[in-house]
């Protein structure tokens with residue numbers, strides 16, 4: 001099982017990339033994290049539905065075959081960190097890869113969210129894309145550290 005963070009939009013500000021990389025490199029080999037970014041559809045004259053559908057196509061191409069899909073969505077289910085740790089344990093026991101998907105400037109396609117296995121929210125507030133990425137990877141690392149009884153969670 002590996003965690004694959006699929007994010008729409010390739011370039012993050014340096015401060016966010018530094019924070020993200022700092023967490024990404026902490027994961028041990030038994031809980032690998034991979035990041036796959038997909039291009040944002042240029043905002044031009046296309047209708048929003050068409051933009052999101054184009055981004056959906058790229059997301060689906062980036063999701064590993066057979067992966068469990070978890071959409072990050074401010075309207076998704078609220079989770080405590082302990083609950084996320086429990087999900088992580090179940091995902092590891094299940095063995096399938098897990099794709100955690102973060103949308104672009106206009107969010108994720110509605111059909112994609114409806115079809116996802118889980119929709120989770122990180123906060124009741126709308127987060128900018130870069131912060132959503134950093135918060136997600138920190139919480140996944142914290143969830144791992146809870147399950148592994150690693151001191152990070154108590155720091």
Ligand SMILES: C[S@@+](CC[C@H](N)C(=O)[O-])C[C@H]1O[C@@H](n2cnc3c(N)ncnc32)[C@H](O)[C@@H]1O
Pocket residue numbers: 071072073074075101102103104105106107108120121122123124125126127128129132
């Ligand atoms: C700038 S936000 C897009 C906001 C957009 N208006 C929407 O309706 O989703 C970019 C992405 O960050 C993620 N995101 C933002 N806030 C979030 C939150 N509170 N919980 C979970 N994910 C969030 C979502 O994946 C979202 O698609």
